[in-house]
Amino acid sequence: xxxxxxxxxxxxxxxxxxxxxxxxxxxxRQAVPGYPEQDELFKRxxxxxxxxxxxxxxxxxxGLNHPFDDDPGYRIRQQAYELPELRLEADEAAVLGLAARxxxxxxxxxxxxGALLKLRAAGMDAADEQRVPQVIEPRLGTPxxxxxxxxxAVRDRRPVTFSYRAAGRSEPQRxxxxxxxxxxxxxxxxxxxxxxxxxDTRVFRLGRIAGAVKFCGPPGSVxxxxxxxxxxxxxxxxxAPAREHTAVLRVRSGTGVGLRQHAVxxxxxxxxxxxxxxxxxxxxxxxxxxxxxxxxxPDAVILDPPDLREAxxxxxxxxxx
Amino acid sequence: MSAVTSTxxxxxxxxxxxxxxxxxxxxxxxxxxxxxxxxxxxxxxxxLLWCVELRAPDPYCPIDLSYEGGEIxxxxxxxxxxxxxxAVDEASALLVALRMLAELxxxxxxxxxxxxxAKLEAAAGEAASASAQVAVQVDLQGxxxxxxxxxxxxxxxxxxxxxxxxxVPGRDEATERDVDPMRMLVxxxxxxxxxxxxxxxxxxxxxxxxxLALTVLDQAAAPPPEATPVDxxxxxxxxxxxxxxxxxELSAEGRWVAEYYPCESVTDxxxxxxxxxxxxxxxxxxxxxxxxxxxxxxxxxxxxxxxxIRDAATAAxxxxxxxxxxxxxxxxxxxxxGAAV
Numbered sequence: 001x002x003x004x005x006x007x008x009x010x011x012x013x014x015x016x017x018x019x020x021x022x023x024x025x026x027x028x029r030q031a032v033p034g035y036p037e038q039d040e041l042f043k044r045x046x047x048x049x050x051x052x053x054x055x056x057x058x059x060x061x062x063g064l065n066h067p068f069d070d071d072p073g074y075r076i077r078q079q080a081y082e083l084p085e086l087r088l089e090a091d092e093a094a095v096l097g098l099a100a101r102x103x104x105x106x107x108x109x110x111x112x113x114g115a116l117l118k119l120r121a122a123g124m125d126a127a128d129e130q131r132v133p134q135v136i137e138p139r140l141g142t143p144x145x146x147x148x149x150x151x152x153a154v155r156d157r158r159p160v161t162f163s164y165r166a167a168g169r170s171e172p173q174r175x176x177x178x179x180x181x182x183x184x185x186x187x188x189x190x191x192x193x194x195x196x197x198x199x200d201t202r203v204f205r206l207g208r209i210a211g212a213v214k215f216c217g218p219p220g221s222v223x224x225x226x227x228x229x230x231x232x233x234x235x236x237x238x239x240a241p242a243r244e245h246t247a248v249l250r251v252r253s254g255t256g257v258g259l260r261q262h263a264v265x266x267x268x269x270x271x272x273x274x275x276x277x278x279x280x281x282x283x284x285x286x287x288x289x290x291x292x293x294x295x296x297x298p299d300a301v302i303l304d305p306p307d308l309r310e311a312x313x314x315x316x317x318x319x320x321x
Numbered sequence: 322m323s324a325v326t327s328t329x330x331x332x333x334x335x336x337x338x339x340x341x342x343x344x345x346x347x348x349x350x351x352x353x354x355x356x357x358x359x360x361x362x363x364x365x366x367x368x369l370l371w372c373v374e375l376r377a378p379d380p381y382c383p384i385d386l387s388y389e390g391g392e393i394x395x396x397x398x399x400x401x402x403x404x405x406x407x408a409v410d411e412a413s414a415l416l417v418a419l420r421m422l423a424e425l426x427x428x429x430x431x432x433x434x435x436x437x438x439a440k441l442e443a444a445a446g447e448a449a450s451a452s453a454q455v456a457v458q459v460d461l462q463g464x465x466x467x468x469x470x471x472x473x474x475x476x477x478x479x480x481x482x483x484x485x486x487x488x489v490p491g492r493d494e495a496t497e498r499d500v501d502p503m504r505m506l507v508x509x510x511x512x513x514x515x516x517x518x519x520x521x522x523x524x525x526x527x528x529x530x531x532x533l534a535l536t537v538l539d540q541a542a543a544p545p546p547e548a549t550p551v552d553x554x555x556x557x558x559x560x561x562x563x564x565x566x567x568x569x570e571l572s573a574e575g576r577w578v579a580e581y582y583p584c585e586s587v588t589d590x591x592x593x594x595x596x597x598x599x600x601x602x603x604x605x606x607x608x609x610x611x612x613x614x615x616x617x618x619x620x621x622x623x624x625x626x627x628x629x630i631r632d633a634a635t636a637a638x639x640x641x642x643x644x645x646x647x648x649x650x651x652x653x654x655x656x657x658x659g660a661a662v
Contacts, residue, residue: 057408115411187509298636318615
């Protein structure tokens with residue numbers, strides 16, 4: 001951190017806030033201490049300072065005082081700069097405190113803390129933020145490194161490219177996406193949008209993005225179509241299919257709690273060997289139910305349907321292969 | 322303080338002036354605490370603000386303040402009397418979190434929530450619009466979990482002990498236990514009950530979707546003094562030194578394992594395969610995982626577990642030879658079970 005830079009930036013903000021006229025770069029250089037003598041150096045430093053202020057959300061305006069002026073000038077309109085009047089009741093501040101803690105240690109934690117600071121600066125009592133008896137503590141993590149750049153891309157409406165390893169594929173593929181939104185579902189982050197290569201909407205799981213996410217277009221170049229619902233896109237992509245098939249299993253007595261929990265019927269198997277129950281249950285697809293049934297090992301035996309039984313046997317043989 | 326960048330400090334300075342202005346007079350200690358800095362850092366900030374000078378057209382100092390006797394007063398704030406408006410990231414962080422909170426069961430103060438969302442949206446203006454592009458859905462599978470959450474919240478509010486029938490999938494076991502509920506957690510979109518488990522004599526975290534039954538008892542909850550909630554920010558599940566090291570090799574089809582379970586290390590192998598190391602106090606679930614993975618996942622260590630998995634698979638296969646052959650019933654009868662539904 002450079003104290004001189006902080007001082008210079010602070011001076012720049014105060015200077016531009018207190019003027020109603022546009023000030024040229026030269027006038028600013030006269031008014032704000034800390035800029036170098038040499039023109040080229042000044043120009044570069046001033047450019048960087050403007051960018052820093054814009055990154056902070058300072059509404060820096062460019063314009064001309066007279067239509068025939070040569071150089072553009074700069075100012076910050078008080079009204080555009082200031083947080084509007086915002087009075088929070090004690091109970092609202094309490095909910096706000098809870099909301100700010102949601103992101104602790106996650107990508108947007110800094111942003112949440114920054115917002116709290118501004119609201120305290122606007123007069124909110126920090127003591128009120130702790131007032132909710134902490135019987136509920138929600139947390140959101142963003143362990144996926146892709147979250148930061150994708151959130152920026154969504155916020156600034158920029159297209160991105162990344163390499164993506166789809167489920168079960170051994171090699172990642174390059175994708176180009178116009179991101180419409182990020183969604184957390186069942187604790188995982190997804191990005192949904194328009195896949196330029198596939199010419200269709202697509203949903204990607206952030207955890208399967210390999211390597212860096214790169215911008216491939218300027219801010220504002222992505223248009224989110226009216227009525228696009230990213231939540232719905234992700235829900236459709238991820239939702240469990242209907243359980244429309246029926247399986248019959250033998251389950252060893254006293255075991256298979258998970259299998260019995262969702263069973264249609266459980267009955268003692270009078271015709272079979274002792275120590276087993278006959279369980280009838282519904283399932284959605286052979287592959288994933290075979291995975292599940294195989295996980296019970298010697299405590300469950302599929303009787304029907306035959307393709308399910310074969311699938312389980314194949315997994316068990318796979319273990320021994 | 323060295324970790325703070327110039328722009329981060331600038332943000333703090335821009336907030337500091339209106340913070341004092343809105344309070345008229347405020348103590349150094351209180352201010353330092355609210356800004357998360359030491360009193361010394363705060364005094365540095367105040368001095369810096371006081372020293373700001375503009376040279377043209379006439380030299381003047383726009384900010385005048387004092388902090389004599391530990392009380393800060395700003396007597397001249399120029400145009401810095403109000404905080405900077407919320408940036409897009411800041412508005413989004415709060416609004417996304419609030420909309421998620423609004424979906425949670427059992428949060429009593431819904432009116433404060435909606436008033437706050439409306440106020441923030443109004444104050445943030447355009448900056449609020451990007452937050453619509455981020456959504457968080459809390460995992461409440463069906464009404465069952467929501468009503469369970471409501472009953473747990475009621476039990477916490479009334480200070481009552483509960484009896485749980487709780488499924489432990491790793492051991493395929495339904496356990497019975499009395500728990501003094503202390504709070505609800507929602508971590509990674511999944512709701513949990515945290516409380517003192519009388520059976521384990523320790524703090525435990527229970528996933529709501531694994532609670533098979535819950536009864537609120539007449540007894541008052543009486544967690545012992547050592548019952549302190551976990552620090553959620555350190556993660557819910559922490560490895561212990563007694564944990565077993567398990568090494569697995571996964572095919573490209575089995576890579577999802579690394580996404581679903583917290584792994585200590587993940588190493589890429591050729592052909593999209595992975596080697597992962599996990600630590601767990603209970604290897605039961607790893608055995609079940611290996612059976613489900615078949616040839617898409619192979620446990621390499623420890624050797625006892627490797628043997629256990631082979632034995633389980635062998636026994637299971639033997640069942641198919643003996644049981645399903647001996648008890649193969651006419652198809653009509655099997656269909657009968659389906660029809661009885």
